[in-house]
Amino acid sequence: MYPARAVVDLTAIRDNVRSLATHAPTAQVMAVVKADAYGHGLVSAARAAIAGGATWLGTAQVSEALALRAAGVHDVRVLTWLYAPGAPLREVVEADIDVSVAAGWALEEVAAAARAAGRTARVHLKVDTGLGRNGLTPPQLVELLAPALRAEAEGAVQVVGLWSHLAFADEPEHPAVRAQAEVFADAVRTVESAGIRLEVRHLANSAATLTTPAVHYDLVRPGLAVYGLSPVPQLGGPEAFGLTPAMTLEAELATVKAVPAGHGVSYAHQYVVPQDTVLGVVPLGYSDGIPRHASGDAVRVGGPVQVGGRRLGVAGRVCMDQVVVDLGPGATEQAGDRVVLFGTGADGGPTAQDWALAADTISYEIVTRLGSRVPRVHVGDLGGQESAVDAVGGAGRPSEVGAAQVAG
The missing domain is CATH 3.20.20.10 (Alanine racemase)
Known part of the structure; x- marks a missing residue:
């Protein structure tokens, strides 16, 4: 799991x-x-x-x-x-x-x-x-x-x-x-x-x-x-070229807790909550490929995430295994609720290109840097040509064996 x-x-x-x-x-x-x-x-x-x-x-x-x-x-x-x-x-x-x-x-x-x-x-x-x-x-x-x-x-x-x-x-x-x-x-x-x-x-x-x-x-x-990403984002996004982003990076909130105004968040308290609020921990960090350059502080919004239909940003420094999100006062999210870091963007959620902008890089790096311990779950109907398990992967990554599935 x-x-x-x-x-x-x-x-x-x-x-x-x-x-x-x-x-x-x-x-x-x-x-x-x-x-x-x-x-x-x-x-x-x-x-x-x-x-x-x-x-x-x-x-x-x-x-x-x-x-x-x-x-x-x-x-x-x-x-x-x-x-x-x-x-x-x-x-x-x-x-x-x-x-x-x-x-x-x-x-x-x-x-x-x-x-x-x-x-x-x-x-x-x-x-x-x-x-x-x-x-x-x-x-x-x-x-x-x-x-x-x-x-x-x-x-x-x-x-x-x-x-x-x-x-x-x-x-x-x-x-x-x-x-x-x-x-x-x-x-x-x-x-x-x-x-x-x-x-x-x-x-x-x-x-x-x-x-x-x-x-x-x-x-x-x-x-x-x-893979549905635009190589010329300054000329148009994927939809301008008839493309659809194929990857959605998602996670479950690990912990959710209320903290008082003035509480520091993550290493060096780069971000301090300005009011009583609710913090959520997303169990993905730079060892999973989340760029540390997308950390957030009081001035700069960190890498974007979507929680409960709301678009928020990483609060404080990106850590090795986790990031924190300021869910806001009165937030009702609970541990186990879904968080989307990037996907198609069709519902207004963040995309790999949004993360590229947040980290001052390109979308190529965002998708290719995902760590080997993040399972790739394959879905889609290819008319009988699906691969139930991508057991080989780029370097025989063990996390894909038994984890990649096909629906449809």
Whole structure:
């Protein structure tokens, strides 16, 4: 038993993918399920995305891709892209997983893994078009083409994709978006002129999927938007793009008590009640992923919560395992009553974006930082494709085993 849970609506994930497909009708959809599907539960979220029409899944880590295959997710292509020398690439190749190559040593290790596995590895070349992160610079890409073609001739690899990532996709009018798109187009021409036949070219993340059709190419890679959150909140919330937040973080009040005016609340008495009031303890804290930066004081309202239909804020400092809420004079709530920290916002309650604003961060961080001890409870009707228990998760989190359920 845990007095809090993240309820994940798999139907919302399915429908979000369907909506994203309408924003990019000329491209396939890769649902990015890295980081335990942005905290939503790797395997269940992946299956929901497939039910919505995703034909690819994307994972950053090799372990995530292998976990999908181990859980029986075999009916879509899976791409993994972030690894260091010595990664278990033979297992990746044997599991029929596409693998990104972002350096010369990576091509060598993938080819060696393919030889050991006795099968051809499918490779996507990653080009750094201006983000300055992982990927081959354009000159490095040119240098890699000859060894890539030799590996293809040998049958060790097949270069099926070319891809990159945008630095300013959440600012679609930023000149860097066009600049990177031009570098990517040049890279496509360079690779194809060398004789490599690309199956997919992909550049668009969630923001570009929703706002920049010119870079949709053959495949789009939405991540955050799959889970119903807006990657461009300054341009519109989820509803503006036909999305529904999939996660609701809720808890039960642990204790409720009356205190007199002037009573300090939480560490260092950062908040002192201005009047006789009622305090409620919510059993979630920073070890569960509640950002300490969302603490509240006499001037600044803390992270938002909804109690009894009322929208309140965290009072005082966020602690490791709990936060306190000033329920107000005459409050009638009792221990066990439901508290919503964030959800769809449809009833006026707080959202992950509201918490992002309270903590001066982004909604990506709010959902992905939820701790492993918070159970993910999966609900929704996927027409017989539900996953009753997400037993694998991003890292085999034990809290999901026996805790994730599906209704409908």
